[in-house]
Amino acid sequence: MSEPVLSIRNLSIDYVGQAGDFRAVRNVSFDIGPGEFFGLAGESGCGKSTIAFAISRLHRPPALIRTGSRILVGGRDVLSLDPAALRALRWREVAMVFQSAMNSLNPVLTIETQFYDVLSTHAGLSRAASRERAAEMLELVGIPADRLSAYPHQLSGGMRQRVVIAICLSLSPKLIIMDEPTTALDVVVQREILERIHRLRQKLGFSVLFITHDLALMVQVSDRIGIMLEGELVEVNEARAIYTDPRHAYTKKLWASIPRLSGGRTLGDAAR
Numbered sequence: 438m439s440e441p442v443l444s445i446r447n448l449s450i451d452y453v454g455q456a457g458d459f460r461a462v463r464n465v466s467f468d469i470g471p472g473e474f475f476g477l478a479g480e481s482g483c484g485k486s487t488i489a490f491a492i493s494r495l496h497r498p499p500a501l502i503r504t505g506s507r508i509l510v511g512g513r514d515v516l517s518l519d520p521a522a523l524r525a526l527r528w529r530e531v532a533m534v535f536q537s538a539m540n541s542l543n544p545v546l547t548i549e550t551q552f553y554d555v556l557s558t559h560a561g562l563s564r565a566a567s568r569e570r571a572a573e574m575l576e577l578v579g580i581p582a583d584r585l586s587a588y589p590h591q592l593s594g595g596m597r598q599r600v601v602i603a604i605c606l607s608l609s610p611k612l613i614i615m616d617e618p619t620t621a622l623d624v625v626v627q628r629e630i631l632e633r634i635h636r637l638r639q640k641l642g643f644s645v646l647f648i649t650h651d652l653a654l655m656v657q658v659s660d661r662i663g664i665m666l667e668g669e670l671v672e673v674n675e676a677r678a679i680y681t682d683p684r685h686a687y688t689k690k691l692w693a694s695i696p697r698l699s700g701g702r703t704l705g706d707a708a709r
């Protein structure tokens with residue numbers, strides 16, 4: 438693999454409390470290569486979001502990244518960046534889309550203005566240049582450019598989530614982190630958005646860290662998958678192998694917990 442876009446080494450994160458520290462992430466190491474779609478799966482509370490936030494140092498106290506942990510983005514050590522370098526890293530190199538991202542759009546601003554806020558602040562674009570870029574990005578996520586003048590409430594939930602993804606992609610980040618990005622949407626819209634991201638990733642070359650508890654969905658869209666259990670990364674493998682040849686007992690248990698409709702595996706044909 439050429440130089441990883443993201444390299445995490447011995448990452449340990451505690452939630453520091455009066456009654457003692459809770460180790461939410463334990464000695465986790467993995468890489469994401471250029472253009473790779475990497476999935477992080479595991480049951481609720483296993484530490485996935487804690488890792489996602491730490492990558493762009495968006496974690497807040499009481500979360501504390503332990504000494505000896507390393508997070509490299511494009512070879513640069515995120516944990517030692519000064520505030521200005523950190524601001525430059527966010528959006529331009531690493532962008533994040535959350536489950537509730539579609540609600541993070543400002544209800545009183547048009548879509549065009551929301552693009553402008555990001556593009557003028559982070560890339561110094563003029564209003565006209567921003568409008569042009571915004572129109573191009575909206576088309577990429579399948580929304581006609583004339584919706585630029587719309588307000589968020591005039592768009593469906595799926596469209597709002599695609600707008601957020603388009604804003605995230607507008608600064609051409611190397612890595613896009615998606616933490617349960619489609620969980621709030623119905624399954625058809627969810628699939629459509631993930632398929633679109635999959636195609637865009639091939640076209641634009643960004644890498645994806647995709648987080649979900651939905652292992653079946655993850656197998657269909659990811660190149661490789663890491664399985665987390667109680668703060669530890671217990672298995673990392675090609676997506677197909679995670680499905681056809683799970684090694685760790687916990688990965689097997691995760692598959693066994695997915696309901697089957699007809700006695701066979703539900704995703705047999707869909708898994709790549």
Ligand SMILES: Nc1ncnc2c1ncn2[C@@H]1O[C@H](COP(=O)(O)OP(=O)(O)OP(=O)(O)O)[C@@H](O)[C@H]1O
Binds near residue numbers: 483
């Ligand atoms: N602010 C906090 N203070 C204390 N403990 C926390 C805090 N935030 C998260 N935790 C704990 O850290 C652990 C990891 O949480 P995290 O949100 O990273 O898990 P997750 O795998 O993303 O879960 P989910 O899928 O439910 O979002 C959990 O046990 C959680 O209760």
